[in-house]
Amino acid sequence: MRDSLESEALKFATEAHFSIGQMRKYTNEPYIVHPIAVAEIVRSVEHTPEMIAAALLHDTVEDTSVMSQEIHREFGPIVGSLVDWLTDVSRSSDGNRAIRKKIDLEYIAKIPPEAKTIKLADIIDNTKSIAQFDPNFWKTYRQEKLNLLQVLKDGNQKLWDVANDQVK
Numbered sequence: 001m002r003d004s005l006e007s008e009a010l011k012f013a014t015e016a017h018f019s020i021g022q023m024r025k026y027t028n029e030p031y032i033v034h035p036i037a038v039a040e041i042v043r044s045v046e047h048t049p050e051m052i053a054a055a056l057l058h059d060t061v062e063d064t065s066v067m068s069q070e071i072h073r074e075f076g077p078i079v080g081s082l083v084d085w086l087t088d089v090s091r092s093s094d095g096n097r098a099i100r101k102k103i104d105l106e107y108i109a110k111i112p113p114e115a116k117t118i119k120l121a122d123i124i125d126n127t128k129s130i131a132q133f134d135p136n137f138w139k140t141y142r143q144e145k146l147n148l149l150q151v152l153k154d155g156n157q158k159l160w161d162v163a164n165d166q167v168k
Contacts, residue, residue, distance in 0.1 A: 009053035009075060010036070016064040026133035034125060035059060041121035045156045048114070054082030055118050061087045085115035086122070101144050109151035116155030120163050123148070127166045142167050 014032045022031035039055035053075055060066040061083055068087070072080030089107045090100035108119060123145055130141050145167045152160060 003049055005049050005053050005075070005079075006039075006056070009056040009079070012074060013056045013060055016060045016066050020064055022063060024129070026129045031059075031063075037125040038118065038121045041124055041159065042118055045117065045158055047117070048078075050076075050078040050082060051114050051118060053079045054086065054115075055121060057083050058086040058118060058122060082115050082118065085111040086118055097140075101147075105148055105151060108148065113154045113156075116152045117159060119148075120152055120155045120159035123152075123163045124159065124166060127163070131166070 010032075013035050014030075017031040017035075023029065024031055024034060027033075035056045035058060038058060039052050042051050042055045057071060057075070057079065061068050061071060068080065068084055071083045075083075085108075088100075088104050090103040092100070094100050094103055108116070111119075127141075127145065131138050134141075145163070149160065149164055149167065152163075
């Protein structure tokens with residue numbers, strides 16, 4: 001049985017993504033399938049319960065109306081910090097996609113290994129669908145991820161190797 005932290009994170013993330021009707025871009029599945037997949041990838045390597053909870057919650061602040069303070073209040077400072085580190089810091093007002101990705105890359109370079117491990121799991125799951133369903137965007141996405149992988153080397157090595165193999 002899953003621990004209560006994980007169960008609560010799953011429930012919270014499911015409700016947050018469902019409340020805005022968020023669906024997976026290419027498959028039209030309920031969005032929560034992505035955070036669940038990311039959590040399962042994290043679970044396949046050395047992890048903590050807080051990392052699993054953060055994997056489930058990793059897109060809530062970025063994609064829904066949930067605020068960072070709410071994550072901290074509901075799930076504590078460790079999960080809250082992990083989610084903060086996984087939330088893009090760039091905004092559309094910062095410039096075009098290339099500029100925003102550069103801002104996010106510089107930020108991600110400074111996050112702790114636990115957050116980098118979750119980010120690697122996120123890349124692994126997203127890469128599968130983008131490579132399969134969007135060959136035009138794949139070219140841009142692939143280069144962005146090759147750049148990102150250079151700053152994720154102190155995340156889990158097994159996941160780094162998988163992600164690197166996917167985007168080669």
